[in-house]
Amino acid sequence: MNRRALLFAGLAVAAAAGAPARAVPAEIRVILIGGPDCPPCVRWxxxxxxxxxxxxxxxxxxxxxxxxxxxxxxxxxxxxxxxLAPILAQIPRKSGAPRFLIVQAGRIVSNHLGVSKWASTLDDLRKLLG
Structure with a gap:
């Protein structure tokens, strides 16, 4: 391999390493709210x-x-x-667990409460991920 090819190969590797592997993760967050003394949380x-x-x-x-x-x-x-503080401020009813939030660009876009709502959370997430 000549020097020019080696240089370009090195630059390509460096660019790939510095580039985000996916654009979505920084923008979409999934947050579980609960505690170890919450039987439904432990069950989930x-x-x-x-x-x-x-x-x-x-x-x-x-x-x-x-x-x-x-x-x-x-x-x-x-x-x-x-x-996380601005996300807490957006939660309309601050009680209950487990609660599953999906946050996109700093805004809550999905808010489900209870183990039985995990499937709804996943459905919402799959729609966002497209």
Whole structure:
């Protein structure tokens, strides 16, 4: 390989490494709100978390959990630091868990409460991912 080819190959690799692998993850976040003392939250994690992490959708979003020591405290501001604070402000009813939020460009676009609503959350997410 000559020097020019080597230089261009190196630049291509560097450009690929610096470019985002996908445009969606920075823009779409999925947030679980719950706590370890919340039986439905524990059930969701036991029944759905592993499949969620293994899913293709998981790799296309930013996943976050807001988990307080007691799930009744999960909506307190101290558990929503930094860029999560504006999301907390958008939640109309600040109670109940597990709650699944989908946030796109800083706005809540899907808000479902309860284990039985996980399927609805996934449906909403798949529509967003197109």
């Amino acid at each position: 994690k036991r029944e759905y978390l592993a499949a969620w992490i293994a899913s293709p959708e998981f790799r296309q979003v930013a996943w976050e959990e807001v988990e307080a020591a007691r799930f009744r405290e999960a909506y307190q501001e101290r558990y929503w630091p930094g860029d």
